[in-house]
Amino acid sequence: MDRNPRIKKGLGVTVVLLFLSTTCIPVLASEGKPDLIIEDIITKPDNPLEDKFFCRVKNVGNATIMEIIDVDVIVKRLFLGIFPIRTVRSYHVGGNNGDGLSPGETRDFLFAYGSYLPIRGIYRYNCVVNPDHSIDESNYNNNFFSKTYNAFFGYP
Numbered sequence: 001m002d003r004n005p006r007i008k009k010g011l012g013v014t015v016v017l018l019f020l021s022t023t024c025i026p027v028l029a030s031e032g033k034p035d036l037i038i039e040d041i042i043t044k045p046d047n048p049l050e051d052k053f054f055c056r057v058k059n060v061g062n063a064t065i066m067e068i069i070d071v072d073v074i075v076k077r078l079f080l081g082i083f084p085i086r087t088v089r090s091y092h093v094g095g096n097n098g099d100g101l102s103p104g105e106t107r108d109f110l111f112a113y114g115s116y117l118p119i120r121g122i123y124r125y126n127c128v129v130n131p132d133h134s135i136d137e138s139n140y141n142n143n144f145f146s147k148t149y150n151a152f153f154g155y156p
Contacts, residue, residue, distance in 0.1 A: 035061030
């Protein structure tokens with residue numbers, strides 16, 4: 001009945017190989033690329049009366065970044081703690097210490113001193129790392145971070 005079973009086997013093996021190659025190529029293409037995220041906005045004391053504000057950037061990819069890492073921070077005043085009214089501050093910071101940012105490593109980027117931040121109201125801090133996509137990453141969808149601060153008795 002089957003005249004040539006080798007042709008069927010060869011065709012089956014070819015289909016399996018084509019399927020595996022198309023499913024593995026995207027995985028291989030994403031290997032060896034960095035992936036930047038912003039973990040948090042943190043404060044560190046500068047002196048007893050003032051704090052420094054930093055964006056903590058982490059490389060969750062699997063390649064070291066040697067390029068300059070840019071971070072944009074936009075501070076918006078919120079009405080009733082929900083609706084953005086206006087932008088009150090914006091910062092563009094960046095840098096690289098020359099030794100790169102290895103996979104799993106974090107780096108803090110100073111964007112403001114407490115005395116430069118608004119002192120009364122509710123504010124949302126929107127941060128974007130690598131905003132112009134100048135660094136080739138495996139995922140650009142996780143580069144945004146937002147945090148709301150209540151500043152009623154001084155800066156947040």
